[in-house]
Amino acid sequence: MFYKKIVFIFIFVLWILWFSFAQVDLSPVYTSDRFQPSNMFHAWCENEIDIVFDLEGWDINAINAILKYKKKDIKITKVLFKWDKENKLKYTVSDDAIILTKLKSNTWWVDHVVFQLFFKWKSDLKNTSFEFETWSYIVDISGNMIGLDDNYIFDFASVPECNPDIVPPIVELLFPIINTWEYLPLDSYFKFKIFDDGKGVNKGNINILLNNQKYNLSDIDCEWSGDVLTLYPDAWFSIGSDVKLEIIVDDKQVYGKSNFVDKKYKFKTSTWLSFLDNISPVEFRRIVDFYNNSKMIDTLSWSIGVLSSWSNKDLIDDNIVVATSTSFWFSVFAVLWWIVAWLLLLMRLFSLFVDKKD
Numbered sequence: 001m002f003y004k005k006i007v008f009i010f011i012f013v014l015w016i017l018w019f020s021f022a023q024v025d026l027s028p029v030y031t032s033d034r035f036q037p038s039n040m041f042h043a044w045c046e047n048e049i050d051i052v053f054d055l056e057g058w059d060i061n062a063i064n065a066i067l068k069y070k071k072k073d074i075k076i077t078k079v080l081f082k083w084d085k086e087n088k089l090k091y092t093v094s095d096d097a098i099i100l101t102k103l104k105s106n107t108w109w110v111d112h113v114v115f116q117l118f119f120k121w122k123s124d125l126k127n128t129s130f131e132f133e134t135w136s137y138i139v140d141i142s143g144n145m146i147g148l149d150d151n152y153i154f155d156f157a158s159v160p161e162c163n164p165d166i167v168p169p170i171v172e173l174l175f176p177i178i179n180t181w182e183y184l185p186l187d188s189y190f191k192f193k194i195f196d197d198g199k200g201v202n203k204g205n206i207n208i209l210l211n212n213q214k215y216n217l218s219d220i221d222c223e224w225s226g227d228v229l230t231l232y233p234d235a236w237f238s239i240g241s242d243v244k245l246e247i248i249v250d251d252k253q254v255y256g257k258s259n260f261v262d263k264k265y266k267f268k269t270s271t272w273l274s275f276l277d278n279i280s281p282v283e284f285r286r287i288v289d290f291y292n293n294s295k296m297i298d299t300l301s302w303s304i305g306v307l308s309s310w311s312n313k314d315l316i317d318d319n320i321v322v323a324t325s326t327s328f329w330f331s332v333f334a335v336l337w338w339i340v341a342w343l344l345l346l347m348r349l350f351s352l353f354v355d356k357k358d
Contacts, residue, residue: 024052025150026151028048028154029048041157042157042159042162043156045163046118048118051117060141061143063139064100065100065101065132065133065137065148066099066100067100067133068133069129071096075120075121076093076098077120079091079115079116079118081116082115082116090102097133117130127153132148132149136148161255165251165252165259167259168260169194169196170195170196171194171261172193173192174192175190175191176190183269184267184268185274186275188269190230192228194229196251199253200252201252202250203224205249207247208245208248209244209245237269240271242269243267243269244264247262249261
């Protein structure tokens, strides 16, 4: 009897030495802090839990594991094995467990994540769990059985949506084209293409900052057509000045806050009277001269209207007034010169008439 006990103890010790337990963790993959609650699984949504082995440098030759759960609490959607490119892993979903098996074949070198388990449920659920069944194990290349022993208790929480939009809108500057304009013409405008592949652009929250002046879609200087936004500044730029442009656009995502894009641009204006194709310096000078010499309000209105049609705006730039003031005195002297010329001509005609009469 004594010898039988010794033999039993010896066999038990050998079994303990042969069957060791592996360090395994059931690691939940929660959403980012942006989508609260971020410390719970989301009801109605597909959630993920990773089964992580601390077996760095080990080779796995076979797997036989049973991961138990409450079927009334959880619906399994899929199970993935990170390095199983040949689909050697087999799994079966029973009434209350997932049975993971892999027969002996090519060995796997294990580092961290082994299984990725995806599941969902449709209500607020508290204190449900995944747990490895007793005698779940893996076998390494040397034939050692390594036991699996771990469990994870978790909760579900309701959220507004399962697939929130996480991609910000896209903003492209159509005009002026970057790297093709060394200097901006003084009457430049800006055209953007704005679109969002998710829930769409929030047009009510598009903000443009041009040299510290703010614009949005409610301003008459902004025009929206399709997915193109055009900004016509309400004044021409100064010669040889820096232009700073910034546009901020967000989308219609509400849960977890909206996604936004912030684009910034820098330009330099022309160092002389350079305009776009719709008005030339010669035409500008003619308008200024006509404005200086006109004495009737309707004629002045016509001058402003012509300028507005050429610049595609209903507003005339204040720079015209500045420019015309420089030529005001030239116009005064010109009028005086014409008066003197007419007086000299009349005097000459009068003298000729008197000589002819004599």
